[in-house]
Amino acid sequence: MDWYKLVQLLVNGVTLGSIYALIALGFTMVYGTLKLLNFAHGDVFMVGAFIGYFVLQWLGGSAAPTVNIVFLIVLMFVAAMLGCGILGVFIERFAYRPLRNAPRIAPLISALGVAFLLQNSALLIFGAQYRSYDSFDLAGGDLVVRGIHTGPLNVSLIRLITVGSALVLMVLLTLLVKRSRLGKAMRATAYDGEAASMMGIDIDRVIAITFFIGSALAGAAGVMIGLLFSNIYHFMGFYAGLKGFTAAVVGGIGSIPGAVLGGLLIGLGEALAAGYLPQGSTFQDFWVFSLLIVMLLIRPNGLLGKPQLKKV
């Protein structure tokens, strides 16, 4: 048994998984409140990666940053989260809200249109070439070289940052949803929007905030992917979005801990498939798909989802 390989794959899986979890969180929150599959979510993530990239370029690029490296990374995250949050609110306001009372297929098609529009707008504005964060050059390579190195365990600083910040965001989100007044309003809206509005909750506002938070998480995930894998391009959001959807479904759509669990599972599954299955890295999408199918067959409501009752 090659322990070094296994541990390394697990580390990769957890890193990737926490990014998927962030995407799945936004997706599952929106599904919880609106019962809408937000196909554009993955592309918001892509926009986040580009915002981070342009902040990096604006402040001198990774080879010669003009500001403190910690400040730079924080600024990239803040800018991407804010930008994506605002984008999310815009998408909700102009593509989904007018369809609140329409048949359920209408917002879904509209979401497909938004996803496609975002992808191709990015293609128009940013071009088709890959862009690189060059994160190896950041802080003179410290981010990649330094970190925890004990026995089989090798975790670079950049992975620690990724997992750590993902964890912080998840804890903050859980506190927000469980403890705050706003979180209570969000849960009420998710449970029964009409009743919530009768109790004096401004559900338009709650839904807009849900979109803001969900899209901000996707933006953070975009910067993380950029830091971790360097390369970003206009179509990256589509695949990441698919993984995020799958993570949400595997964990139980609408459930916040489920999204985190699902994300980690998909990330681990993908990393292990890449390491151990024949031609796993080429067909990792295929293995994730198989996981989704198996999950739907044995536990259709997801790991932490509750069975849904139909109301007449």
Next chain:
Amino acid sequence: MADEPRKPAIGKDEWVATHEERTAGGRRSGLERRWQRIPAVVRLALVVVPAAVMPLFVSSDYVMQVATVTAIYALLALGLNVVVGFAGLLDLGYVAFYGFGAYSFALLSSDQFKVHWPALVTVPLIVVGTALLGFVVALPSRRLLGDYLAIVTLFFGTIFVVLVTNANRITPPWKDGPVDITGGPNGIAGIDQFDLVFFKVETVTQYFYLALAVFTVVVSGLFLLNDSRVGRAWRALREDPLAAELMGMPINRLKLLAFSFGAGIAGLTGTIFAPLQNGVFPSNFDLALLITLYAMVILGGAGSIAGVVIGAVTINVVLEVLRTPEKSRVVFYALVLVALVAWLRPWRLLASVLAGTVAFGFGVHAIAAAAWPEQTAGSPGGPGGWIGDAVDGWMVLLTHPKSGGNAAYGLLLLAICLLTLIRGRWRAAALVPVLYLASFVWENRLVTEPSITRLILLGSLLIALMNVRPQGLLGSARVEIV
């Protein structure tokens, strides 16, 4: 719509009670009723006969190629319509079935495996095979909500492309080396002609007649199917799955049937496409095609056979024309004009908006040319045509259109969003600069990027249609996913 009286929400009793009234009124439905009164055979002939005599007057291979591709798109849209329009299921992996049909045909009649079966044998096999594949894909999500079906099918469509792109180097357990099945990213080229044993389809015109014949058969079949027991059951399922189930309809079987049926039509279309293109490539079956097909079905009106055909023809022809800057200019300004004529009433308002836009343009052009002569010395992108020449004096054309055009594009998206918030006279006033901005973006940026522009327009079309007219041009049905 803030200042309109609040309409009853869908699903409420009042909404059901006023159904007839709402679908009956207006000029459009008058036309539609008259169209419905024509016997079905005559209606079909009105579409097919002009198409069939068209090759007698057209000698250009290019036009015939476009016509054949249009027929293929119409077939695909009809198949998707069975799933989305008749049964109300959201199938986002539809393109994969089309690809499966095309690849199967390529494998069974090319040098890839040295198999050369005649089409008369392979086509029925492939249609049945694709329908079975559709059945299997829908199986895991048959009891679940439409949302799960959407995710599974979207993922399936993606996986299909991944598989065919990489299936040139899979090592099966029983072999030593990798086996090339699909040709990978290079696809399979050199496919046999469509061989009907007694007749070989070879030229583009012959393919056109083949596609037209298949189209006629499929349309007739779907027409009969729509009025059959199964067709009515699908509609019941679409409108209210719970009620349908309580009426004793086997809704799971109906869903699977619709799914297989759509997949079968897609597979059939694939077998025409592969020999026509004389090759199959993974990039033929991407997301863009899916979005195009959805735009066709939605534009025409999901559930309406005639509507879907009209949608397919319209969108494919428009997309084709958008390829060259000269013609795409005509399409762009014509579409803007048509949209304005359709929406702006009374005509005095329309006239003042148009006049305002023209005057606004000359004003801006004069100011910009005086203030920044170096930056605004651009010329119309591509061969201009007469509209290009006319535009030259009216539109600010940047010397370096890329960055300015990109910024203006972002601004335009924002402006269009904000425009939907303004009401009444102020909207008409705000329309003037937005129209000018749209033309600015078009002339400076989009006209030189035809392939991206097509996709952007398709995406926007889906959003706009859903917001303005979700039932499409001819659809009256409420499509609900189940």
